[in-house]
Amino acid sequence: MSERQETEKANRWPERSLVQWDLTTVEGFPSLNMKFDSRRMELSWDCKENTTYLECVMIHKEKGPIEIMLKENECHCKFPDYSLHEGVTFMVKVNSIQRPIPETLVYTNSGGKGTAAQNFSCFIYNANFMNCTWAKGQAAPDDVQYFLYIRDLKYRRERECPHYLEDSGTHVGCHLEDLSGLAYYNYFLVNGTSQRTGIQFFDSILYWKKIEIYSPPNNISVHCNVSHCLIQWEKPVTRHTLSNREFKYQLDIQRLKNKEHSGNQLIEVSGNWENKYNFPSPEPRAKHTVKIRTSDTRIQRWGSWSQPVEFGSDDPEASLVHIYMLVVLGTLVSALIIGCLLKRPPSHPIRPPHISCTLDFVRAQRCLHRACIQPHGSELPLCGMLSPPTPLLAVHFHPISLTRFLASRRLFPRIPHVKDKWNDNQPSDHQVIWEKFVSDPQKADNEEIVTVEEVTAVTAAPASV
Numbered sequence: 001m002s003e004r005q006e007t008e009k010a011n012r013w014p015e016r017s018l019v020q021w022d023l024t025t026v027e028g029f030p031s032l033n034m035k036f037d038s039r040r041m042e043l044s045w046d047c048k049e050n051t052t053y054l055e056c057v058m059i060h061k062e063k064g065p066i067e068i069m070l071k072e073n074e075c076h077c078k079f080p081d082y083s084l085h086e087g088v089t090f091m092v093k094v095n096s097i098q099r100p101i102p103e104t105l106v107y108t109n110s111g112g113k114g115t116a117a118q119n120f121s122c123f124i125y126n127a128n129f130m131n132c133t134w135a136k137g138q139a140a141p142d143d144v145q146y147f148l149y150i151r152d153l154k155y156r157r158e159r160e161c162p163h164y165l166e167d168s169g170t171h172v173g174c175h176l177e178d179l180s181g182l183a184y185y186n187y188f189l190v191n192g193t194s195q196r197t198g199i200q201f202f203d204s205i206l207y208w209k210k211i212e213i214y215s216p217p218n219n220i221s222v223h224c225n226v227s228h229c230l231i232q233w234e235k236p237v238t239r240h241t242l243s244n245r246e247f248k249y250q251l252d253i254q255r256l257k258n259k260e261h262s263g264n265q266l267i268e269v270s271g272n273w274e275n276k277y278n279f280p281s282p283e284p285r286a287k288h289t290v291k292i293r294t295s296d297t298r299i300q301r302w303g304s305w306s307q308p309v310e311f312g313s314d315d316p317e318a319s320l321v322h323i324y325m326l327v328v329l330g331t332l333v334s335a336l337i338i339g340c341l342l343k344r345p346p347s348h349p350i351r352p353p354h355i356s357c358t359l360d361f362v363r364a365q366r367c368l369h370r371a372c373i374q375p376h377g378s379e380l381p382l383c384g385m386l387s388p389p390t391p392l393l394a395v396h397f398h399p400i401s402l403t404r405f406l407a408s409r410r411l412f413p414r415i416p417h418v419k420d421k422w423n424d425n426q427p428s429d430h431q432v433i434w435e436k437f438v439s440d441p442q443k444a445d446n447e448e449i450v451t452v453e454e455v456t457a458v459t460a461a462p463a464s465v
Helices: 002-010 316-342 361-372 399-411
Strands: 019-021 035-037 042-044 052-060 064-069 076-078 088-095 100-107 118-125 129-135 145-152 158-160 163-167 170-176 185-193 202-207 218-224 228-234 247-255 265-270 276-280 288-296 309-311 355-359 393-397
Touching (some): 118 185, 118 202, 218 288
Antiparallel strands (some): 042 076, 052 064, 088 100, 118 129, 129 170, 145 158, 163 170, 218 228, 247 265, 288 309
16 A cells, blocks of 8 residues: 555656657767656756757647747756646757757657546636546556646645545545635646556646636625616625626526516626616516526636526516506596586476467567576577577477587587688678667557456345344
């Protein structure tokens, strides 16, 4: 067991066992004895007299050639951090007395092909926790064991995974609860050991913003008025402090009772909108739920949904029925009031007598004047429109017809006559003033005056004997 632990420590950072030499030599020119330190990403060699070193180059399979210019009498160069599990080639250009000579060093990933960990990934969640997972290599033996090492690229601090996740005794994951030692960029190395064969390593450089999954927003609230509902929230807690414009949000608004017909209303909101959204929802509104999740503006990686927040009423249809019933009842009451006003009985309950006049000219005038006078003392407009009566005139007025006519004139007054200024050259008066017609005293009929006296019969007294 102790021997295995020593082997794991020796292979923690692949250096010597993963270096293969492929040196180009020239007759009379010694080798540079090149070395590469994978921890520091530094290439060094032995300095020689009367030799000028021009540049060193790292040829990466993904990034291509990376050139570093050398200073005078400088015998080392340092490269940026890159993954090395696919192998790289280093080259130093030397300018000697004879001619420029390139010398190369091939850095390979030794071990059995297909034995390295695969499907490696890490993600940060809840701002302070991180999980990394990987799978066993397809060609890895049964006794293989993997180990995860993390190094921050700013201070070069290294540490091993504190809590491994296992599958049948083999490490296939790591859980970290303390991320205080992580920087913006971190180097991850999964190394392996076995008693049967050599195990290749897997390494990767991860940027924390690309692996952090943001938590849902905090303090989600909904405030509604007659026409809209204002949804507000606070930005989530992240590993490092970010501005509002670096976030974007997605809102999922659902209607509870008609989920199959309401559709999935996913609404994206930028962080520049001050973390609020106005949802059009006029009253009466059905009960809705809203959920929100967060992502980075430049990296499309959505976090988990928040807990649903409800707003609206349980039964908006019942509220609509109440409103419709009130409208219908109001309409019916109004119709009844108007009907009662139109069919209201006359103010005097005593039925007026039937007026019948068969008179000469003067008596017809008096009779007609008495019939046209309304109860409140005004004259009917129709009476003034009548033409002068003939000497003998028969006028009949029915009391019910007269009452209906009076009511209709109150509700619908007569439209005044508009004078035609173009055709009416002289004013005309269609009303006839009956008082202007004065009868001739000589032609007037003599009135017969009949005096009626009450006669009381006197009872005769009995004769005396």
